[in-house]
Amino acid sequence: MAAERGLNDEETAHLFGMCEAAGCILLAVSGGADSTALLVLAAEWAKTSKVKLVAVTVDHGLRPSSSVEAKKVAALAKSLGVPHRIAVWKGEKPETGVEEGAREARYLLLDEAAKKAGATHLATAHTRDDQAETLLMRLAAGSGPAGLAGMRAVRKRGDLVHVRPFLDVPKARLVASLKERGIAWIEDETNTDETFARPRLRGARAVLEGEGLTAERLSVLARRMGRMTDAIDRVAAAAWAETARRQEGKTVLDGAVLLALPDEIALRLLIRAVGGHGDQEPDRLARSETLLEAVLQALRTGQSLGRTLAGAKISVRSGEVEVSAAPPRKGGT
The missing domain is CATH 3.30.465 (Uridine Diphospho-n-acetylenolpyruvylglucosamine Reductase; domain 3)
Structure with missing residues (x-):
């Protein structure tokens, strides 16, 4: 199988096209391959646009190396000319449901950082691979059509517009983009810790793909379910207007x-x-x-x-x- 190639300038410009109306974009950068590619490619794209960038790394404090890793991201952002902030998750951490607790804390901290930076958009580096894992997890949890629409490329989060430019891009192409530029990234050991659901699904990827459940096909399913859900929501909104009354x-x-x-x-x-x-x-x-x-x-x-x-x-x-x-x-x- 031929090696994946990195994203070229034209592809990058197309992907970040969803951000053209942004005044300021807050980039969520953990330091992993995906988010490092987000930082690097956004910085290159921003050179030809009028959009301001601010990068934020959330230090969850769940690993001894997390603060050092956040500083490495800060150094990379500085070299790219992108302002960077570190947001620390303070206080006691949950003994159970750590993934969910960390996710909730992360978005709260990102929302706070966005307000301070005056950001109109929040960009995260979710890829096609992440979308596939999300669909499988939701399928296992018994989700309906709305849940199986997966993550959306563009979504409102209060006053913020949450964008995922790489949602239909394979992770391998982001890794290739970094390798072509000689840029290193941080490997998080929790990504292979099979006490969590996502790493278990990654471990089963070869078997799933052998049965046809490829990331590409699951991504197509998410788009179709999203299209169906949007149509149903429009019909439901019209029915609500005709049927419901406050009293x-x-x-x-x-x-x-x-x-x-x-x-x-x-x-x-x-x-x-x-x-x-x-x-x-x-x-x-x-x-x-x-x-x-x-x-x-x-x-x-x-x-x-x-x-x-x-x-x-x-x-x-x-x-x-x-x-x-x-x-x-x-x-x-």
Whole structure:
């Protein structure tokens, strides 16, 4: 198999085209191959654009070498003429769910850094390989169409626009881009630690690709699921405007209309209503599906129903579905 080649100037300009309207881009750079390529290629592209760059490295403090690695990134950024900041995750670290905790902390710190820098965009170096791993993890977790749309190349994060220029680029091409320039990167040993799900999936890559589950095909699946999800969301938004009404601190859905809708659209409406009154979005699609089945059955039979989900109270009576905030649990605060 021929060795992968690095990205050329034309390809790089095309990939960063999604950032042309940015005033300032915050680059999330851990020091690994992917994010180092993001820093290097963005710096080259920015020479011919009016976009300002600021690089940030989040030091999670989970490994003894993390602070040294962050300083290496700072030195590389300086050599490229890109301002660099180090954001440290302070405080106690979780004993379980370290990956999720680190991810949440990372984005909070990046959001803070973006505000300080006046950034309009946040760029991360997720690749086609990352997208494939994300899809497999979500498939294993039982995700629905929205989850199987994977990561999006462009996504709003509050006031920030989160861009992933390399989302359809194989990691090997980023590595090749660095090798062609003689630029080193940091290898994180946790990337091969099979106590975590992603490294286990990487270890199974050869088997999966042998069965046709290549990163390229999974990336295509994500795009198709994203296209389908966007279409469903538009239909659901129109149905919401016609069906839902606010009334005395609750949302009321017309039962007859809900019954006439395709189940997928009805499900989106129910999830939106729950999310609007609960203390969190439903965390499991299966729970929302079970709730929808119960609601539709009650509407068909004319029975009353009372359920709770994600901090919301769902009631069915007189042919209507009412969703409001659930009362505090007994003994709770």
